[in-house]
Amino acid sequence: MKHVDEFRDGRLARVLADRIARAVEPGRHYRFMEFCGGHTHAISRYGVTDLLPASIETVHGPGCPVCVLPIGRIDNAIALARERGAILCTYADTMRVPAARGSSLAKAKAAGADVRMVYSAADALRVARENPAREVVFLAIGFETTTPPTAHAILEADRAGLANFSVFCNHVVTPAAIANILESPQVRGIGTVPLDGFVGPAHVSCVIGSQPYEFFAEEYAKPVVIAGFEPLDVMQAVLMLVEQVNDGRHEVENEFARAVTREGNAKAKALVAEVFELRRSFEWRGLGEVPYSALRIKARYERFDAEKRYDIVYRPVLDNKACECGAILRGAKRPKDCKAFGTVCTPENPLGSCMVSSEGACAAYYAYGRFRDREAA
Amino acid sequence: MSTVKRDYVRPLDFKAGCVDMSHGAGGRAMAQLIDELFLAAFDNDWLRQLNDQACFAVPTGRMVMATDSHVVSPLFFPGGDIGALSVHGTINDVAMSGARPLYLSATFILEEGFSLADLRRIVESMAAASRAARVPIVTGDTKVVEKGKGDGVFITTTGVGVVPEGVEVSGDRARPGDRVLVSGTLGDHGVAIMSFRESLGFETTIRSDTAALHGLVARMVEAAPGVRCLRDPTRGGLAATLNELARQSRVGFRIRERDVPVKAEVNAACELLGLDPLNVANEGKLVAICAPEDAARLLATMRAHPLGRDAAVIGEAIEDPHRFVQMETGFGGSRIVDWLSGEQLPRIC
Known part of the structure; x- marks a missing residue:
């Protein structure tokens, strides 16, 4: 496959593996967090860690859109479909996120609620056009990658005067989450979660550009290397991070230069700015309340805001006590540190959200990497 | 020579007609659907006997039996349709024991309102697949469910076959090194x-x-x-x-x-x-x-x-x-x- 196979080339991988092995300083341990689930997935699916020296540890971050969606918001969505009779449209993985009392959108669907899987916000808009007599709500989730399409759908609905369409907005923003991880006591204070650098987001950065990371690199003295989602991208980024750490540098470098610029995508950013504004605070599963970390629909477009249209009241719900998703999303724990992992929490019956999406740290480890436990044992 | 005149029966409308509840009710309409569609397409000695079962000689050795239901959506897709799929699927399940498939049965669950034109296309595709494979459909059944209680057509096929002497294929026989x-x-x-x-x-x-x-x-x-x-x-x-x-x-x-x-x-x-x-x-x-x-x-x-x-x-x-x-x-x-x-x-x- 052109433009893909080149970035999965096993021969080049070995060349890079050699260079990384030569670059690491003896006796030094490197801990790099890949923020995005896309990187987590690539690392697991291609077995990237097999090609890295033992002194490099990859720590999975919170950049998995369904993983960070709090239970209460899923409960709100289920109520929209069950009690308000709306057609609820959402992205695939969201269907399986565990909600309160063992429920999920998939289970609500089985019980008769009209929940539909869509591939894009535009599909949800089409459902609204095709069902003029029904209320159609798009459960919008995701980072900056999925935000511009949602903005576009709202503007389209506005232009077309579509009265039966609204958006339940759960879009979150990346920089605030990275700051939160770096501000958390585990990272800053006692240093139990030392991180030496970040593999920065691929698709998110296509939209926002590399500029927003410059603040962290400077303020927290951590190198950031923006990388594509292919395995060679990850290897190259690791090499660049190792070199920065060795040199004592903490800069924003861009490995994904074939798609990411410093400024990002001006048109997409303008769309988002037209429709959305920052919320004062938003609850993330795992991170808790994070200030200015999510978007809401501006007053000008409030007739498309499901939260206003249906007076949605958010009630936080505590995670299951046995679930370590919170610590795992912050990089403080690994999937196998969780007692529930692979026992009561499996991809078939996820207890926590990290086990749902294939980008979630637990699901990726379960599906691709759990044979390593046995080798270690 | 008999002088009894056969009643005129209006042929099924395979252009614009639809399946209705009478096609599964056991009356004339059902007999007509079987005659004009299934018998015509699958035609063989066993079906021509018009019995509720097929009677055939049993070869010596080990026989296998497999069944498979088909609920695919869409019904027609690039490279095939539910009809061909329902014949191939069961032949393959029988063959995966190493057996030579001999006979098939076919059961149709039709939804009221399903187009007779589509049904004919599916049945003819099954007939072609079964002839090409030289595995005849020797018995079958048709049921009709009310609109909204099915998804057009569901097809279940069952097959029997015979395993050649000396062949022993089973999912539990893999050994390290294989x-x-x-x-x-x-x-x-x-x-x-x-x-x-x-x-x-x-x-x-x-x-x-x-x-x-x-x-x-x-x-x-x-x-x-x-x-x-x-x-x-x-x-x-x-x-x-x-x-x-x-x-x-x-x-x-x-x-x-x-x-x-x-x-x-x-x-x-x-x-x-x-x-x-x-x-x-x-x-x-x-x-x-x-x-x-x-x-x-x-x-x-x-x-x-x-x-x-x-x-x-x-x-x-x-x-x-x-x-x-x-x-x-x-x-x-x-x-x-x-x-x-x-x-x-x-x-x-």
Whole structure:
């Protein structure tokens, strides 16, 4: 496959593996967090860690859109479909996120609620056009990658005067989450979660550009290397991070230069700015309340805001006590540190959200990497 | 000579007509549907007897029986339709025991309002598939359910066959060291179906690989009567099949990604949708496991058959108390090839 196979080339991988092995300083341990689930997935699916020296540890971050969606918001969505009779449209993985009392959108669907899987916000808009007599709500989730399409759908609905369409907005923003991880006591204070650098987001950065990371690199003295989602991208980024750490540098470098610029995508950013504004605070599963970390629909477009249209009241719900998703999303724990992992929490019956999406740290480890436990044992 | 004049019966309207409840009610309308559609299409000695069952001589040796229900959506897709699929699916299930399939039965559950034109297209496709495979449909049944209680048409087929002497194929016979072979490219059927589902709307030239594999199997068991396991990787794809065999045989498997044949277009479609070709369904491929000394002969036999042209040895069985299916990735690392969790759902970003 052109433009893909080149970035999965096993021969080049070995060349890079050699260079990384030569670059690491003896006796030094490197801990790099890949923020995005896309990187987590690539690392697991291609077995990237097999090609890295033992002194490099990859720590999975919170950049998995369904993983960070709090239970209460899923409960709100289920109520929209069950009690308000709306057609609820959402992205695939969201269907399986565990909600309160063992429920999920998939289970609500089985019980008769009209929940539909869509591939894009535009599909949800089409459902609204095709069902003029029904209320159609798009459960919008995701980072900056999925935000511009949602903005576009709202503007389209506005232009077309579509009265039966609204958006339940759960879009979150990346920089605030990275700051939160770096501000958390585990990272800053006692240093139990030392991180030496970040593999920065691929698709998110296509939209926002590399500029927003410059603040962290400077303020927290951590190198950031923006990388594509292919395995060679990850290897190259690791090499660049190792070199920065060795040199004592903490800069924003861009490995994904074939798609990411410093400024990002001006048109997409303008769309988002037209429709959305920052919320004062938003609850993330795992991170808790994070200030200015999510978007809401501006007053000008409030007739498309499901939260206003249906007076949605958010009630936080505590995670299951046995679930370590919170610590795992912050990089403080690994999937196998969780007692529930692979026992009561499996991809078939996820207890926590990290086990749902294939980008979630637990699901990726379960599906691709759990044979390593046995080798270690 | 009789002078009794036959009542005029208006023929079924295969252009604009629909299935209605009377077509399943046991009256004249049902008899007419059977006569004008099913008997006409499937025509053979057993059906012509108009009995509620088919009576046939039993060969000596071991017989096998398999059944399969088909509820595919869309009903017509690039490279096939539910009719051909329902014949191939059961023939393949019978053949995966090493058997020669002999007879099929077919049951239709029709939804009130289903177009007779589509039904005829499906039935004729089944008839063509059954004739090409030389496995007749010798008995059947039709039921009609009210509108809203079915999805157009559901077809269940059952098949019987006979296993040649000396052949003993079973999913629990894989041993560490055995070789794993596949008969061709993986994921074609699933991608063809998905490309046609309205919500996806992407265009591809991929066609379903739906095919009856008993001819290929006959060659294989002739060339290597000691072949241990045969299975067609349908739902859940190669990943599910290898995990099933691992569990049954109490072994693990180690396969090499670079040896697993996948068409570039299938890879590209899966890439776009966030799917893994190893989890995608096939309807005309098989997985074979054999002793290492049989592998070369079996591979050559498969490649000499039109349905095994792209056959490949992709790995081997290993000792593993965890029954993991591991894969050496093309990139140079290792990973598990796991069962599919829930439905195969696309990723978000």
